[in-house]
Amino acid sequence: MAKSREKEPEDKSRRVFLEQLAAAQAAPVEPDTYLGDLRLALTLADQADEITLARFGAKDLDVDQKQDESLVTEADLRAEELLRQQLKRTRPDDQVLGEEFGGSKIAKLLKIQEGRKRAWVLDPIDGTANYVRGVPVWATLIGLVADGRPAVGVVSAPALGRRWFAAAGQGAWTGAGLDSARRLRVSKVKKLGEAFLSYSSLARWEDQGRLAGLIRLIGDVGRSRAFGDFWSYMLVAEGVVDIAAEPDLAPHDMVALAPIVTEAGGVFTDTRGKVVGPFGADALATNGRLHQRVTPYLHGKGLK
Numbered sequence: 147m148a149k150s151r152e153k154e155p156e157d158k159s160r161r162v163f164l165e166q167l168a169a170a171q172a173a174p175v176e177p178d179t180y181l182g183d184l185r186l187a188l189t190l191a192d193q194a195d196e197i198t199l200a201r202f203g204a205k206d207l208d209v210d211q212k213q214d215e216s217l218v219t220e221a222d223l224r225a226e227e228l229l230r231q232q233l234k235r236t237r238p239d240d241q242v243l244g245e246e247f248g249g250s251k252i253a254k255l256l257k258i259q260e261g262r263k264r265a266w267v268l269d270p271i272d273g274t275a276n277y278v279r280g281v282p283v284w285a286t287l288i289g290l291v292a293d294g295r296p297a298v299g300v301v302s303a304p305a306l307g308r309r310w311f312a313a314a315g316q317g318a319w320t321g322a323g324l325d326s327a328r329r330l331r332v333s334k335v336k337k338l339g340e341a342f343l344s345y346s347s348l349a350r351w352e353d354q355g356r357l358a359g360l361i362r363l364i365g366d367v368g369r370s371r372a373f374g375d376f377w378s379y380m381l382v383a384e385g386v387v388d389i390a391a392e393p394d395l396a397p398h399d400m401v402a403l404a405p406i407v408t409e410a411g412g413v414f415t416d417t418r419g420k421v422v423g424p425f426g427a428d429a430l431a432t433n434g435r436l437h438q439r440v441t442p443y444l445h446g447k448g449l450k
Contacts, residue, residue, distance in 0.1 A: 168422035170294030175315040180297045184313040187288045191302035194225045194286040199304045217274045225270035244268035250398040264292040267401035273375045285376045289401030299402035301376050310380045310406050318409035330410040332433035333385040341388040343370040344378035354393050363443035379403040382431045383410040390431045400424030407431045417444040
């Protein structure tokens with residue numbers, strides 16, 4: 147009982163802080179506030195693409211297994227090293243969190259935001275397992291969290307010949323760069339029975355005891371596919387998929403995705419719908435119209 151009482155102030159303090167972050171994200175922002183950061187992120191994506199694409203499909207690609215049993219390649223390491231070096235040179239006062247060189251934890255990201263500092267969050271190759279097997283569905287994710295909001299996101303998938311990007315107040319776009327881009331809008335689908343769902347590996351949902359709810363959701367939507375990783379969320383932003391969800395994520399998986407979804411008019415939260423933005427431990431992205439309909443499935447509440 148004592149432990150529970152000790153934990154209550156911490157939980158309340160965290161809830162209050164998350165509410166403050168949600169309010170910050172809802173606040174209006176001048177369109178050009180993060181334009182310089184977006185231009186930088188696009189340039190960084192160009193440089194990372196040169197490294198990752200050059201080693202994609204290489205017979206002598208070095209591949210190792212990390213402690214969590216996920217894969218890491220020489221291309222992951224070289225790309226993140228490059229991004230960190232360039233950010234140290236161009237944004238020396240900003241924090242940098244990345245998948246391969248530590249620091250990409252929700253607690254650390256929240257602490258940085260509590261101090262109202264800026265943090266770049268990097269995933270040099272999202273979809274490394276695909277990269278290793280020669281599947282072209284992988285991307286470099288470059289995100290910036292600033293002023294309590296996911297401010298910039300760039301998702302670059304050079305093997306697909308696709309790139310998506312956004313900055314708070316600037317809208318969401320797809321194309322090679324600012325001068326050759328098409329604006330993104332989420333879908334207008336309102337009925338769950340007409341919705342298109344994309345999800346991640348069923349095993350990960352089963353590990354958390356949430357597979358039954360996901361299966362019921364799959365049965366109730368009009369169409370479902372497991373595109374997985376970054377692609378699910380970019381398809382939501384494009385308006386061709388209506389719902390995307392994953393049960394276990396880190397900041398490097400989410401920060402770049404969130405502003406693209408939200409600037410396209412969608413909603414990005416944790417799977418309970420309570421933590422706004424990329425500050426939870428999992429993710430649910432929808433066109434907004436379906437968001438409250440989906441959350442009960444992913445946690446078993448409200449279903450008979």
